[in-house]
Amino acid sequence: MRFEVVIWISLVWAGLLNASPSGGTATFTKLKLHIESHPVSSPIYHGYTAHRFTVDNFASEKKRITFTLPFRGISSEDFNIRNITRSFTISPGSQTVTILQPPLPMGWIEEVKITCDGQQRSIPRGIALRMSETLNCGLHQPRVVFVSRSINQTTMEKAIKACAPKGGGSGSSGPHHYHGRGGPHSDVHAEFLSSGEDLPKWPRHWLAYSCYDMIILRGIEWNQAPSDIRSAIERWVLCGGKLAIIGSGYSPPSGWKEPDDTPLRNIGIGEVKEYESDSENTFKEIALWLGADDPENNQGTIPIFGGLQKGVDALHHTWNYNDRDFNSYFPVIGEARTPVRLIIIVLTIFVLLAGPVNLFILNNKGKRAWFLWTLPAISFATSTVVFVVSFFSEGLTPRLKTQSLTLLNQIEQEATTLGAIAVYAPIAPSKLNFSGQTEVTPLFQGRERGPFGGSRQRDSGSNRQVEWSAGGEQRLTGKWVGSRVPAHFAIRKSEHREERLQVDWSGAAPKIINGLGCRITRLYLSSPEGKIYEGSEIGPGKNTLLKPVAGGLKSKTSKDNSTTSLAKQIADLADQDSVNTISPEKVPPNCYWAQLSEPSPFLEDPLKGRNSRHRTSGHIIGILAQPEDLP
Structure with a gap:
């Protein structure tokens, strides 16, 4: 036993002596744990920050440790993340773990809290705060x-x-x-x-x-x-x-x-x-x-999808005032309005009832002293009516708008998705759920005119926190979406997926089985020779015979005709009416383009589990295996 303790202490001291001067360490002596941080100080202007730690477990059993960074979150900072938490189960030996920070600043505290079996330690300089920009998409940055x-x-x-x-x-x-x-x-x-x-x-x-x-x-x-x-x-x-x-x-x-x-x-x-x-x-x-x-x-x-790209290009400046917001480029609440006329009518009725009508009735009854309590009662009742009318004119159900584009490489079983998400909620949701493979970029506009000229930024959210689950999913808790204020998020993700469109080329026209997990509104399929076929309203799992496109169109053979160029064209013309102007000839040979009018299986619903009014559109560009490569 003494020999094991001596060896363990020697290893700990070796770690302390060889620790990076820019990082720090923490040791749980009784638990035989040693943690070293590896902060990287260079600035970044978009994307996630990776905070890395090496954990040495000298015990013979697994240990579960929880990281909280920073140690003390500052909730008053606008457009900031208050803290991030993640737990790991560490087997005996050495393991490097990574905690990912979404693209928002995280205050100014660099201390990290580490908890294990009820004990707590901290690393004073455990992280580097690389992201300092609220305008977090890299526009005009190095x-x-x-x-x-x-x-x-x-x-x-x-x-x-x-x-x-x-x-x-x-x-x-x-x-x-x-x-x-x-x-x-x-x-x-x-x-x-x-x-x-x-x-x-x-x-x-x-x-x-x-x-x-x-x-x-x-x-x-x-x-x-x-x-x-x-x-x-x-x-x-x-x-x-x-x-x-x-x-x-x-x-x-x-x-x-x-x-x-x-x-x-x-x-x-x-x-x-x-x-x-x-x-x-x-x-x-x-x-x-x-x-x-x-x-x-x-x-x-x-890369940003559709209207959000136009919004970032217009709003992510600090030198030019713009009175528009992201909702004007990617609207989620454009059709809803507060019933101003109805509220004015209610207030007019209140003035008449609370004043002359109330006094006339009380005077006829000889109860003029009752005016002291009838006026407050009528005022309270009117305030309640105004609140109910204005609040329930939009209902309690949040509104959700999503658009997405997925490049699905069926050969490699890899799906790459660009997405745009907008949320509007009368009551702010307490949690947003995203995959652990998803880059979630919350979007804020650059300048807003202040009350005395000049400019200011207003943050409708607060207490933003990130919880990484044991399975690697990210939960955005706190007020990432403000009450009755549209919130917008740019999405990038790439992950292993096994959904596919199965194609049978044995007949005169191809037969397909929709294995994408959603209804296809319109499908364009290009054969290996470049002949284009089409189909429409193909439900999930449905077996459908496609027909040639009118006019016998074939895929263009130009150098720039590729899945990448088609994807960029769709992303630029994300509005459905504009996308319909893209010719099917842009679909490369042995590929397909599926248009969706229901939620894409490749873009998560951040309000999953809650009822919402969901408007959506999506596109899938698929790359097929060559017929001779099929089993």
């Missing part, structure tokens, strides 16, 4: 680039400076927090973060990479990385990331169109470029890919 430790960061920074227009600033990396606050453009094109770890120790969840605009690594590193890390980076690419691979060794996922005469490969909504070596010309090409030669440095946002 591109944040994550670089493998094998890549020479200094050389990459020099390439950025060399490509930057003369007189347009340094174009270099660095903590330039003033970016985007004084105008629409910045001298800073990119900020680099070099990994302090080898690729096999990188995060295993795609949301840990969602804050980066580009990742640069070597092909040999990719080839030797564990499959779950490659999968996480691939999901990040599918959701819009840019991956630069130097040297051979990269193996792309199946199903995506091969590049013709360019190193650029479209995968999902993202892009991959392969370079032969880390020459000076390679770093120059990467700098140009980052847009370092753009004199205005117009950094766009993360």
Whole structure:
């Protein structure tokens, strides 16, 4: 027993001596637990923040520990997360755990609370507060680039400076927090973060990479990385990331169109470029890919669906006042109005009853002293009527509007979804539920005119908290949605899914079985030869024979005709009337485009379990296996 204690104490001291100077540690002596934090201090402008901890369990049994960060949440901060909690069951040995923070600031306290078996410890500098922006979609912000430790960061920074227009600033990396606050453009094109770890120790969840605009690594590193890390980076690419691979060794996922005469490969909504070596010309090409030669440095946002993209482009500025809000770009409550005329009529009746009518009746009865209690009674009754009329004119049922686009690679069984969600609730919901693979970006507008000129921001929410369940689901608790104030969320997600459209090509026309789990309003299917077929109103599980599209249309054979280009066109024209202007010829061979008028199975309902008035539309772009590859 003494020998075990001595060994354990030695290990703890070794951890303390080798701890990162920027992090901190906590020790549960009796429980034989040691926790070390690994904060990363570089700023980010969109996406999730990954807070990582190494837990050493020297005991012989499992331990369940709970992290709360920060230690003391500040509930008075506008547009902030108060705290995040997550519990882990730690087996004997060493384990690295990750706690993900949605894209909102989280106050200024960096202390972390750790609880185990009723005991409590804290790490004074357990986290780094990387997200400081309420305008959290990356518009006009520096591109944040994550670089493998094998890549020479200094050389990459020099390439950025060399490509930057003369007189347009340094174009270099660095903590330039003033970016985007004084105008629409910045001298800073990119900020680099070099990994302090080898690729096999990188995060295993795609949301840990969602804050980066580009990742640069070597092909040999990719080839030797564990499959779950490659999968996480691939999901990040599918959701819009840019991956630069130097040297051979990269193996792309199946199903995506091969590049013709360019190193650029479209995968999902993202892009991959392969370079032969880390020459000076390679770093120059990467700098140009980052847009370092753009004199205005117009950094766009993360991929956002439909009207919310237009709203972010118009509202996420701090230099220009805009009297519109996100509800005007993605309306969820446009048809509801307070019954002003009815309330005026009620108040007019109150004035007549409480004054002349009341006095006339009391005077005839000789009870004028009763005026002291009849007036308050009539006032209370009128106030109740006004409240009931105004409150119940909208009802108690919340309104929900969702739109989504899913790229479903049936070969890899991977679904990538862009979504837009708007919620309006007379009574604020206490909880919103989302998958653990979903990036949830709450959207707030940039400026609102103040009462004396100038500007101000108003936060209709409060006490925002995030609870990660044991199964990895995220629950947004507190007031993420204010009462009677529309709330909007941009969604990105990529996950393993087994839904599919089964196609039988054996006959003169294809037969399909709808295995997508929802009704298809309209379906366009392109054969491997490019001939297009269509069908409509296909229920889940239904077997349907498709017919050729009128006019014998075929898929276009141009270089830009791909699932990625079709997805971007649908995302830009998310309004149903506009989407209908897209020709079926845009569907690439051996792919399909399904239009939905009921909730998509790939986009979660944040109000699940509650009745709501749900308006929805959705699209699924599917990639089929080649007929010869089918079992």
